[in-house]
Amino acid sequence: MKAVGARLPRYDGIEHVTGRTTYVDDVRVPGMLWVKALRSPVHSAAMSGLDTTKAEAMPGVHAVVTHADVPLLEYGHLSALGIPADEPLLAKDEVRYKGQPIALVAAEDEETALAAVDAITVDFEERTPLLDVRRAFDDDAPTVHQWGNWYTHFEGEMDRRQIRKGSIDDAFEQADVIVQGVYRPAAIEHVPLETQVALVVPEANGRLTIYSCTQALYFSMGVVAAHLQVPLNKLKVVGGTVGGGFGGKVDTATETMCALLAQKSGRPVKWRWTREEEFLCSSTRAPWHMEIADAVTKDGWILGRKMLTLHDSGAYARFSPYGLTKHSFHHTGAYTIPNLSFDGFVVFTNRVPTTAMRGFGVTSVSFATETHMSRIADVLGLDPYEVRLKNANRVGDTSPNRIVYTDPSTVSVVKALAGGMDVELATEYAAMTRDPREGDLLPAHLVGQLGNPEDH
Amino acid sequence: MTQATEVLLPTSAAEAVALFGDGSGVTIVAGGTIVLPEITHGRIAPTRALMLSGAGLDTLDAEGSTVTIGAALPVARLAELAQDVEALAQCALGVADYEIRRQGTVGGNVCAGAGRDAPRGDLQGPLLALDASARSIGPDGETTEPVADFLGHRAGRLLLDLSFEKPAASAFAAIEYPHTHEYTVLAVTGVRTAGGEVRLAATSLADHGTRLPSAEAAAGDPDAAGAAAVADVKLGDDALASAWYRERTLPVLVRRVLSKLEEAR
Amino acid sequence: MKLTVNGTPREIEGAPLTTLLHVLREELGVTSPKAGCEQGGCGACTVLVDGEPQRACLTPVGAIDGSEVTTVEGLGAPESLSALQQAFTHHYAAQCGFCTSGMLMAAEAYIARGGTDDREAIQEALAGHVCRCTGYVKIIDAVAAAARGDAFDLTVTAAGTAMTNLGGVS
Numbered sequence: 001m002k003a004v005g006a007r008l009p010r011y012d013g014i015e016h017v018t019g020r021t022t023y024v025d026d027v028r029v030p031g032m033l034w035v036k037a038l039r040s041p042v043h044s045a046a047m048s049g050l051d052t053t054k055a056e057a058m059p060g061v062h063a064v065v066t067h068a069d070v071p072l073l074e075y076g077h078l079s080a081l082g083i084p085a086d087e088p089l090l091a092k093d094e095v096r097y098k099g100q101p102i103a104l105v106a107a108e109d110e111e112t113a114l115a116a117v118d119a120i121t122v123d124f125e126e127r128t129p130l131l132d133v134r135r136a137f138d139d140d141a142p143t144v145h146q147w148g149n150w151y152t153h154f155e156g157e158m159d160r161r162q163i164r165k166g167s168i169d170d171a172f173e174q175a176d177v178i179v180q181g182v183y184r185p186a187a188i189e190h191v192p193l194e195t196q197v198a199l200v201v202p203e204a205n206g207r208l209t210i211y212s213c214t215q216a217l218y219f220s221m222g223v224v225a226a227h228l229q230v231p232l233n234k235l236k237v238v239g240g241t242v243g244g245g246f247g248g249k250v251d252t253a254t255e256t257m258c259a260l261l262a263q264k265s266g267r268p269v270k271w272r273w274t275r276e277e278e279f280l281c282s283s284t285r286a287p288w289h290m291e292i293a294d295a296v297t298k299d300g301w302i303l304g305r306k307m308l309t310l311h312d313s314g315a316y317a318r319f320s321p322y323g324l325t326k327h328s329f330h331h332t333g334a335y336t337i338p339n340l341s342f343d344g345f346v347v348f349t350n351r352v353p354t355t356a357m358r359g360f361g362v363t364s365v366s367f368a369t370e371t372h373m374s375r376i377a378d379v380l381g382l383d384p385y386e387v388r389l390k391n392a393n394r395v396g397d398t399s400p401n402r403i404v405y406t407d408p409s410t411v412s413v414v415k416a417l418a419g420g421m422d423v424e425l426a427t428e429y430a431a432m433t434r435d436p437r438e439g440d441l442l443p444a445h446l447v448g449q450l451g452n453p454e455d456h
Numbered sequence: 457m458t459q460a461t462e463v464l465l466p467t468s469a470a471e472a473v474a475l476f477g478d479g480s481g482v483t484i485v486a487g488g489t490i491v492l493p494e495i496t497h498g499r500i501a502p503t504r505a506l507m508l509s510g511a512g513l514d515t516l517d518a519e520g521s522t523v524t525i526g527a528a529l530p531v532a533r534l535a536e537l538a539q540d541v542e543a544l545a546q547c548a549l550g551v552a553d554y555e556i557r558r559q560g561t562v563g564g565n566v567c568a569g570a571g572r573d574a575p576r577g578d579l580q581g582p583l584l585a586l587d588a589s590a591r592s593i594g595p596d597g598e599t600t601e602p603v604a605d606f607l608g609h610r611a612g613r614l615l616l617d618l619s620f621e622k623p624a625a626s627a628f629a630a631i632e633y634p635h636t637h638e639y640t641v642l643a644v645t646g647v648r649t650a651g652g653e654v655r656l657a658a659t660s661l662a663d664h665g666t667r668l669p670s671a672e673a674a675a676g677d678p679d680a681a682g683a684a685a686v687a688d689v690k691l692g693d694d695a696l697a698s699a700w701y702r703e704r705t706l707p708v709l710v711r712r713v714l715s716k717l718e719e720a721r
Numbered sequence: 722m723k724l725t726v727n728g729t730p731r732e733i734e735g736a737p738l739t740t741l742l743h744v745l746r747e748e749l750g751v752t753s754p755k756a757g758c759e760q761g762g763c764g765a766c767t768v769l770v771d772g773e774p775q776r777a778c779l780t781p782v783g784a785i786d787g788s789e790v791t792t793v794e795g796l797g798a799p800e801s802l803s804a805l806q807q808a809f810t811h812h813y814a815a816q817c818g819f820c821t822s823g824m825l826m827a828a829e830a831y832i833a834r835g836g837t838d839d840r841e842a843i844q845e846a847l848a849g850h851v852c853r854c855t856g857y858v859k860i861i862d863a864v865a866a867a868a869r870g871d872a873f874d875l876t877v878t879a880a881g882t883a884m885t886n887l888g889g890v891s
Contacts, residue, residue: 009810009875010810010815013809013815014802014810016815016821017809017815018796018797018798018806019794019822020753021818022752028750191851191853192853193765194755194817195757241817241818243817243819244819275760275762275763
């Protein structure tokens, strides 16, 4: 084993320090055209009268594409996971978020492309936008999406992710205190140093060569093939070094849009987003709204958790149902809570659709759970390390979706944290391990709630 | 985009003035740190661009009791005034980062219009507190006026230089937004002249920087001065902070500056 | 207009208000400086102009006619890496690499003007540069190492890079 523990060079290290790493924007192909997009200036509107004739006639403009040019306008990126298609590649009758792409221009240079975009005319009939997830359920809320204001296609056509475990009513009855909290982490931008970029080259043999910054090369290839309705062997996708992605370059659509322009113009086409576009129009980590009510005992046991999550998906579903699903499985965090009532909704708003970002779906609930554990300790006047160690996942404990833990690390991590903060734990807590619960660590409310790791 | 622009490259101050004319249709490019992004992103399309890089307006004269700063002096060079005007040097070294300070000019910083997302013009504060004179060219020809007046009609003028008397003491206090470079949320500069007069100015307000006359009138009592300062300014909400926050922190900065000036006696 | 780029005299066709970044990347094919934001906010486009670090995206070429421009390509090639380039490689100071060119040029200038391994001074010198991958610590480690004059055991051959310093991750 000569690699483990050894200092190995990065395979791309030398390229990076000599400026030789080739990112998509560094690729030079003769005859390249520049792309600019017409984007919705409003949050929500009916759209009509889209007219690109002036733009198409401008000298230096080689192609303009709108929804009419897309063979399959709506393609479900995760239809294989049961999430139906809901998002048009380019807006058709309406716009649902500020920045939504409506039309694209490929021209000789950036300046001409910008002028051509300005020459496209379209009419908007603005509608009241829905921007606050909490309002989505109001009777008088604006309707954002063809499915309503929240996703309704979980298995069994359920309109939420729902977890019920044990008896939350018993837990609330037996509790000494109910500790409540509302947690609302804001949207987070990935801010990769390299903005979204794609270069598509039409080849003489009818194939398209696609240079993309995607993090998910084969995934993106499938998306292009689906929208264009061409077989995969018509596409050659050249991936390469991604200038930072962090989850934000998985649901890219720039390749598809450039492919359409390349087909229509017969020229190589490159689209590099400006930093402003990256901030205003690219997908973000979702904002979340989480409400937690924990039934706790005076001595720090958490008997049950009642939780409501509203996940702000923005204007379209993209990967949000998947993110919420992961979130639901982890809604007790690193701790064991036997009685659960969880309801989570993927809510649609008139905001930029949200997407994956490191720890997709789970960072939100980790944040909420950890903050809530400290709140519990605070309310009960107990030590925050002790409350955590008591309720920590142990071998044989089960997750919200009944996975039996065989190797949980909560206890050792909390003890390491205490060590790192120079906090001396009381003897019985310092002696804790992840071993299966017994004695004081197996109170009445957990008896019969645990699983046998051997069975899995 | 830039092909259609007539670019003027004067090699002396006199030539710059002559080419500027009455300023109509002229876009000034000094360091370029503010103007170039506007051009790159298609927000302005200059027809006549006056590039000042070779016009010799980057002078700094601090020999005698009067300091004269050429408008095209890089912001970083104000560090050379650390002994004479500590507040101005300190303010300058808080602007952006090493590279931007060497490229951006004093004139660009002073003349900058309000930023779209965050305030600009940090240097306006110390120069106001110094009661600097601004010499500039405009439709009416050459004018020398207090910088406070210049700020009121700075758009469309070519700033040539700024002059002020070296103070007996100066002090600077700011709230910086922690970031890669620094953004100034709010700043106050105080100056005590050789004659004992105390002047105060603030920047990162809703509009350009201003003097704080009510605070100056109460300068002997820092608490009263801090409280009075709020009436002298118009505060705004922006990407860095809210007016609410600035209203509460302005008195603190005023008190800090006055107490530093006191220590410098 | 004329620029000397990494030691080679070049004729510039672009108009005087064209940014140095555009001229380097589009006209001269020097692609190491990156268009991270094109508004001076990220530092990915920093190059040396007459030895001083500045943002290429903010520099109109007309203002630097006749100057010497140095980019990462001019620091060293794979078979002849500069001490700074070796330090970055050894200390894993690059992940995606997009910020690396700008960081290297800023660090090069910092060391050239006598910068030491003082971490605060290094941070101050690199304050205009954003990195979203590394968390900056390894970049500062690398610059400090180069400023100190640390030696590295890097061998770059056609077969790849060998770091002979095996024996424990540090």
